[in-house]
Amino acid sequence: MNSDEVLKYLQTISNPRIRCPADIIDDLTKFGMLLTKWQNVQNLVSRETLSDLWKRHFLDSLQIIELLDSKDEVLVDFGSGGGLPAIPISIAYRQGALEYHLIESNKRKASFLKTVRRTLDLNIKVHGLRVEEFCHNEISHIDVITSRATASLARLFELAYPLVTAKTRLLFHKGVDSSEELDESRANWHFDVISYSSKTSEAGVILEIQNLQKHIS
Secondary structure, X not given: OOHHHHHHHHOOOOOOOEOOHHHHHHHHHHHHHHHHHHHOOOOOOOHHHHHHHHHHHHHHHHXXXXXXXXXXXXXXXXXXXXXXXXXHHHHHEXXXXXXXXXXXXXXXXXXXXXXXXXXXXXXXXXXXXXXXXXXXOOOOOOOEEEEEOOOOHHHHHHHHOOOOOOOOEEEEEEOOOHHHHHHHHOOOEEEEEEEEEOOOOOOOEEEEEEEEEEOOO
């Protein structure tokens, strides 16, 4: 897959808060150049997937947009790493339409995210700390929490629980073990879930979780 195919995908998205698809592609290209440059000194993505950025990373991130509500304003991303899915989503939205908080404890990766923010003038805030240390008091509410290839579902629930409200949705990229992880999580958690097939992997899914509650012993 190349940029032209991602462009065609963007043109199918009907969302007034999304920028001109051609402008999105331009900034994704710049992001890809930065990611490739920094990959030489910091492992931001799997080396095996670096040659397929447009499908494995950019499109895989952008598909989240179709699951966002028109009223969503504040997103938080756990373990942002190379900025996926947060950076492509932020690039796609018009300036000021979406506020994204990226949490990344690795200092070099956090520095990379800050460089991308400055270079592309994105409406993101980079927090160089662990998720457990994240203080959300400065945020009035969190609409969506995202995470891609960060931790098990049970662990993500533990991290997200202190931050969620009745209106918060969790959008997590998961792979072939998603059903098993869901079953294991139900031992300690109650939640509503919708599973969406991934556009980039036959085994991949996007799990949309709502009404997360911990079982009372």
